[in-house]
Amino acid sequence: MNHFIKNISILFLVLNFSFANGQITHGVILFERKTNLLKKYKTPESQRWLRGEKMKVDRFNLHFSPEKSVFLPVESAVPSKADWATSKNTVIQDFENDQRVSIYNLFGDRKTVKDELIKRTWKITERKRNIAGYSCRRAIWPKNDSTRIYAWYTDQIIASTGPETFNGLPGTILGLATEDGGVVYFAKIVNEKYQNIDEITSDIKIKKTYTELELKTELKLKAKSNPWMGRIIGYLFEW
Numbered sequence: 001m002n003h004f005i006k007n008i009s010i011l012f013l014v015l016n017f018s019f020a021n022g023q024i025t026h027g028v029i030l031f032e033r034k035t036n037l038l039k040k041y042k043t044p045e046s047q048r049w050l051r052g053e054k055m056k057v058d059r060f061n062l063h064f065s066p067e068k069s070v071f072l073p074v075e076s077a078v079p080s081k082a083d084w085a086t087s088k089n090t091v092i093q094d095f096e097n098d099q100r101v102s103i104y105n106l107f108g109d110r111k112t113v114k115d116e117l118i119k120r121t122w123k124i125t126e127r128k129r130n131i132a133g134y135s136c137r138r139a140i141w142p143k144n145d146s147t148r149i150y151a152w153y154t155d156q157i158i159a160s161t162g163p164e165t166f167n168g169l170p171g172t173i174l175g176l177a178t179e180d181g182g183v184v185y186f187a188k189i190v191n192e193k194y195q196n197i198d199e200i201t202s203d204i205k206i207k208k209t210y211t212e213l214e215l216k217t218e219l220k221l222k223a224k225s226n227p228w229m230g231r232i233i234g235y236l237f238e239w
Contacts, residue, residue, distance in 0.1 A: 024157045029062040029132075029174070030074075030189040031163055035086050039182035040235075053082040060088075060185075062163060064172065068197040069093045069161040087236060091165055092201055093117060100165060101206065104215075104236055114209040118165045122151070131174040132187040139169055148179045157190070164239035183238075212237070 035056045041047055059074040073088035090103040095117070102113040120141045127138040129152055136152035143149050151166065152175035162173025163185045174187035210218070216233065223229035 022156070024190070024192045025159070026065045026194045027063075027157070027190060027192040028195070029064070029172070029187045029191075031060045031062060031185050032188050033058045033060065033086075033163070033183065033185045036182045037082060037085055039180060041085065049082075050085060051081045053080065053085070056080065056082055056086050058086055058088060060163065062161065063195060063197055063200050064157070064159040064161050065195070065197055066159055067094070067096050069095075069159060070197055070201050071163060072200075089164060089239075090204065092197075092204075093161055093165070093167060095160065095167070101209075102165060102212075103204070103206075106219075106232070106236065111215055112206050112209045113212050113215055114206075115212045117167060120166075120168055122169055124169075129175070132190050134174060134187075134190065136174055150177045150179065151175065166239070 035058070036054070037050050037056055038047065038054055041050060059076070061072050061074055063070045063072070069092070071089070071091040071093075073090065084107075088105060090101075092101040094100065098117050100113075100115060100117050102115075104111045104113070122139040122141055124137060124139045129136055129138070131152055131154070134154040134156050136154045139151045139153060141149045141151065151162065151169065151173045153162070153169040153171040153173045155171035157172035157174075159172050160169060161167050162169070163176050166173050166176060174190075176185040177183065216237065219229060219233045219236075223233060
């Protein structure tokens, strides 16, 4: 009974804060990711493996609070001939403890990275657009000398999170895209609701963990005898 009263009190405080400030603190966002497979796999050999598939659509749920978020793939009811061609990662971000857990599916073998949050230097611009009913401002991250990542975030949702490992903006990222438009994430539905992120992640079983450097080192050793593995490493850590 005391536990029930405590949860009701927390919910009441969260809702009061949210309504008073006109901002959302807890909820879940349905994201749709579109991947242009012809831009991702450019060699004639890899394009033959695509069996005519040109665009791949994947869906994810981002559960968020000011303290934590978890990004989870949504299983599709329609099988794809190119299901292998895109990654479907699970990412837990703990903002209070500066920690992330990324679970990668590598040909049916799960590899788990436990490391610090990835910190990016963003340039916030004046450009705006509406996504899923929210006014969003564009920010740019120069990933390297030749690639920039565009993010659209809203300060109406206060959690500093987004798809995959993204964070660090004054609000939640509702749109994310590579500069060439080869990979694009857009929020489709935002549901405001109180939830305990720890309860959502309690069913995720984690055994062996790596730092990101340790996993990259292990995979690079395997890539010496398997050139295809070298490409997979790039795709695995592209976000």
